[in-house]
Amino acid sequence: MHKTANRPRTSALPPAVNTRLAHGVAAASGTRGGDESGFHLMHDGLSAFVARAVLVEEAEVSLDLQYYIYSDDICGRLLTAKLLQAADRGVRVRLLVDDLGTRLVNPWVSALANHPNMQIRVFNPVEGRSGLRRSLEQALDFGRINHRMHNKLLVADGLVMITGGRNIADGYFSNAEVEFLDVDTMAIGGVLADAAACFDDYWNHAVSVPVTELLLADDEDYSLEKLRGHLQAHLAAEARSEFHRALEGADLAQELAEAQVHFDWGAAQLLADPPQKATDPQSLAAEDFPAHQLKKALEQCRERVQIANAYLIPRQRGVALFEGLRRRAVQVQILTNGLGTTDEAVVHGAYARYRKPLLRSGVQLWELRPIADQRRRLHWFKGESRASLHAKIMVLDRDWAFIGSLNLDSRSVLRNTEIGLLMHCPAINRQLHDLFDEWTAPDCAWQLQLNAERKLRWHGRGEQGESVTVHRDPDSTLWQRLLCRVLGRLPVESQI
Missing domain, CATH: 3.30.870.10 (Endonuclease Chain A)
Structure with a gap:
């Protein structure tokens, strides 16, 4: 579908060291073996949002995010603003979204993708971004389009991950006409290496297409400076929202740094479909x-x-x-x-x-x-x-x-x-x-x-x-x- 010969392959960066988050994770881990992992459950929507936002704020090396739905609503724009701030301070950001769950028709996405520290890819996309062309391709290529990336994963600095059921949209964080009851877990320890490797497998797969290959030409009118202004205006407009209030009142960053977040420890197995399930499932064994x-x-x-x-x-x-x-x-x-x-x-x-x-x-x-x-x-x-x-x-x-x-x-x-x-x-x-x-x-x-x-x-x-x-x-x-x-x-x- 898309040319992949010149598409750069990237890999997870080494975990951060000598940072506030790294010191906090090391203190929380203590003398535990490298194979053990620590888990912290989040079933309250606002706490789950705050955890994601705080990890983005605390990251100093890398952020990898993989989501089926990434909405352009209050929490989506808040998180986008914080991702842009992270990229501005030198953090490498990789964002992978599904094409069906996340319609990338927002022209501001092109400006975001032009940031030297930010990369955005779309999994298994339809080439037509809207209208008749998109509908026609969906009909003619249904066998491929029918396989979607439903994963939810955030990895901060190779040290802390969040996975579970929540997408990035207001309803998953308790602010919508329909509130989704859901559960995530924050994890540290041995399972992080598997999470980083899993993200790399999806990121470098042939059907993970950079948004620069998908967006329309007239999207080039939107610059990073305009995007920063747009997001700042949004932050000001939503300054009294429940999400802002929860984030401002949160002590999670300090608690992570001082190893005050309680983690329960044990063995963990990351269960993840290979990305080939969406393109060539017959090549995989049921055990995969x-x-x-x-x-x-x-x-x-x-x-x-x-x-x-x-x-x-x-x-x-x-x-x-x-x-x-x-x-x-x-x-x-x-x-x-x-x-x-x-x-x-x-x-x-x-x-x-x-x-x-x-x-x-x-x-x-x-x-x-x-x-x-x-x-x-x-x-x-x-x-x-x-x-x-x-x-x-x-x-x-x-x-x-x-x-x-x-x-x-x-x-x-x-x-x-x-x-x-x-x-x-x-x-x-x-x-x-x-x-x-x-x-x-x-x-x-x-x-x-x-x-x-x-x-x-x-x-x-x-x-x-x-x-x-x-x-x-x-x-x-x-x-x-x-x-x-x-x-x-x-x-x-x-x-x-």
């Missing part, structure tokens, strides 16, 4: 995919499995996997979105077919309620929003845990590229277990059960604390239920 590795981890469980995932389409193999666990008396509990919280009607329609088989096998199943986590959000933001589950976490027995970008559907398993951390750490396991219990409380989620006639019933708690039973998909309209029923009959399960 995170979904296969997670399946093996699930099969080894002896006591409990707790899963919170935005999209659940287990197919027959997944149902069989859970049935096998139940036959061995392993407790299986799953939380996913309900019809009132999902953002994908066709996915819910496909998932709905598996509710009864899962319940019959003994799986405990919950669906998130739109009112979930509302009280915590109102501490910062005015007005109410509808909750939607976006997290992809697993609690495995009492010592293993997974956090990543992998949905439990065919698109994540077979088509999109994904990333996540599989951690052998009882403390992280306990924290995610507690979070799962919080998210599945009766005022946050509906528990599904089959009555004596094998009909679905949803059980929860009312506004006065009373027990409530609903006989059809709660928090939904007749039109939504009819639409999902129709969409659920379409033969598209392998594509979603």
Whole structure:
């Protein structure tokens, strides 16, 4: 598609030394071995945003960012301004985004890419940036375009990384009409080398195309000086926003420097699809995919499995996997979105077919309620929003845990590229277990059960604390239920 012969290959720079962040990470690591990693969970949206912004501010050598969605909204522009400031002080910045999730039609991107310390690439792009040409190429080259980079990764100075479910957009950080419940982990230690190598594999892949090969000629009218002015005006306009207030009031930079951030330590395995999954999946073995590795981890469980995932389409193999666990008396509990919280009607329609088989096998199943986590959000933001589950976490027995970008559907398993951390750490396991219990409380989620006639019933708690039973998909309209029923009959399960 694009010429790669003259495209420069770059690699992760060595980790920073003798910097404030380096001293803090060294102090936090103590005398631990090089193979161990430290983990710090972030399930509050504002804390997750602050962590990213602070790492960008603290970086002195390099910043590598890889995201499916990087939006031009409040948090996106704030982070962009800080990336530009980092580049201005000499930090090498590499930003890799997916073409479908991040439409790079903003002309300011060209100015950003012209900075000598900043490089921006687009994964698996469509050559037409807008209009008919783009739509035509998507139709004619659907086999290629249908594979997307769903990864979420930030690596600062080769010392600290953040991965999990969050994209760069207001909704993932608690400021939108729909608030995504999600989880990230900040990590230090041995896993950083694997994260750096993984980013390099994607960055140097043939379908990671510099934006300078994609943007339109008239974008050259936008200079770095104009961009700095544009971003400064934005920062001034948003000076009273919740994001600004949270960042100004944060002590995270000082806490990182003084090793006051608590990290739980253990072994970690970075599970990441090779970038070839998006271009030549037939050349890869099943063992190369995170979904296969997670399946093996699930099969080894002896006591409990707790899963919170935005999209659940287990197919027959997944149902069989859970049935096998139940036959061995392993407790299986799953939380996913309900019809009132999902953002994908066709996915819910496909998932709905598996509710009864899962319940019959003994799986405990919950669906998130739109009112979930509302009280915590109102501490910062005015007005109410509808909750939607976006997290992809697993609690495995009492010592293993997974956090990543992998949905439990065919698109994540077979088509999109994904990333996540599989951690052998009882403390992280306990924290995610507690979070799962919080998210599945009766005022946050509906528990599904089959009555004596094998009909679905949803059980929860009312506004006065009373027990409530609903006989059809709660928090939904007749039109939504009819639409999902129709969409659920379409033969598209392998594509979603």
